[in-house]
Structures are given as C-alpha cells and as structure tokens.
Amino acid sequence: MERRTARILACGPPASLPVALNGGQDAHDPPTGMSALREKLMTELERILDQLKRAYEGGAWHGPSVKEVLNGVTAQQAHARPLADGHTIYELVRHIAVWEDVGRRRLSGDPAEVPISSPEDWPPADDMSEAAWEQAKEALDRGHQALVEAIKAVPESRLDEPIMEGKSSVYVTLHGVIQHDLYHAGQIAILKKGM
Numbered sequence: 067m068e069r070r071t072a073r074i075l076a077c078g079p080p081a082s083l084p085v086a087l088n089g090g091q092d093a094h095d096p097p098t099g100m101s102a103l104r105e106k107l108m109t110e111l112e113r114i115l116d117q118l119k120r121a122y123e124g125g126a127w128h129g130p131s132v133k134e135v136l137n138g139v140t141a142q143q144a145h146a147r148p149l150a151d152g153h154t155i156y157e158l159v160r161h162i163a164v165w166e167d168v169g170r171r172r173l174s175g176d177p178a179e180v181p182i183s184s185p186e187d188w189p190p191a192d193d194m195s196e197a198a199w200e201q202a203k204e205a206l207d208r209g210h211q212a213l214v215e216a217i218k219a220v221p222e223s224r225l226d227e228p229i230m231e232g233k234s235s236v237y238v239t240l241h242g243v244i245q246h247d248l249y250h251a252g253q254i255a256i257l258k259k260g261m
Contacts, residue, residue: 111222114240115214121247122210132162132206132251139258141199145191148260153188155257156202158250160189163206169243170213172229173220173236213243 108116120126124134136159144156153161164180164187171178180187191198217240225237233239 109222110225110237111217111220114237114244115217117244118214118217118240118247121244121251126248128248130251130255132247132254135251135254135258136203139199139254141194141196143258143261144199144202145194146257146261148257152257153253154191155254156191156194156199157188158254158257159202159206160191161187162247162250163202163209164189165246166206166213166243167209169239170209170216172233172239173216175230177230 120131122132124131136155139155141156144159145154147154168178168180220236226235228234229236229239234242
C-alpha cells in the first residue's frame, strides 16, 4: 500500500518556549495557539526522521532523549554497574550505536547480522578514561548522523518492502531503531537516578 502524505500535529512546543508564547500549555497537551503554527504536511519518511530526531536529540513527548539523558554523565558514572547483572551506561551507549549502524547497513543491502548478546552486540569497555567515554559518545553521534543520511536517501516507495529478504519492512525496521533508542534511553535514565 502506498503511503500518503498526511496532516499531523507536533507534540507541542518545546519546553524552552516561554509559557506566555505557548498559551500556558503543558508539553503533553494537544497543540493550540503558537504550537499550531508548527502544523505541517509531512511525508512518511519525514515523520520517521522527525521521530528519530525526537528520540535521539530531544523534544520527545515521553521525556528525555538519548542525548538529553547522557548529558552530564561522567566516565566514572558511565562505567558504574549498580546492578550486578545489568549493563553500564557505557555498554548501553555502545549497544545503541551498534543497532543504529545495523539499521543503516541494512538500508544499503548489507545483512549486518549481529549475534544477540555477543561482544559485537554489546562491545566491552576496554578503556575507562574520560577521553574514551567522550569518544564513545562522539562515535554514537557520528553513527546516528550516518543513519539519518541513509534514511534521507530511501525512496518513499520502499517503506513497505522488506529491508532485506526474510527481514521486516523498511518501515518496521526504522521504527524499531527508534523504539530501541528510547528503550535504552529509559534504562540509562534509571541508572542515572540510582547514582
């Protein structure tokens, strides 16, 4: 089925918008006033990119994005393991990067088979320095931008096709990457609260 351009409303004004300009609305309220100006016609790919941006950079309805939740996390905090059998923030960041890269690679025709729970799926921390932590976050940002660019190159007509033979559709895969980012951002938020 061909995807049609649809009218959508954004989730409301960003938290940084002065209350006087957004009519005193909470970010969870339906858009009115100033936020209604953000109403726009979007293609399905534009909506996917918008949701990915909200999940990764900010402005998501649910709460903090990946970048927002990582703000202020030190290398020491990133390597802390408050739950004996749980992952560290550092491991979660590297894992998010792996699966954003898998999505990008599959868009280009690479099967990108990553064995679940393998060292490729959960790259271990070999360096616990502040410099290594900054490099891990920068690598995540670079990989994320590469994914965004790959998505921009996808023809809209491809969304309902399998991303690869035997795999889910491009549409489901891209939404899966977004959901994966948010799932692990939630885990990071919980780990931060426990510190």
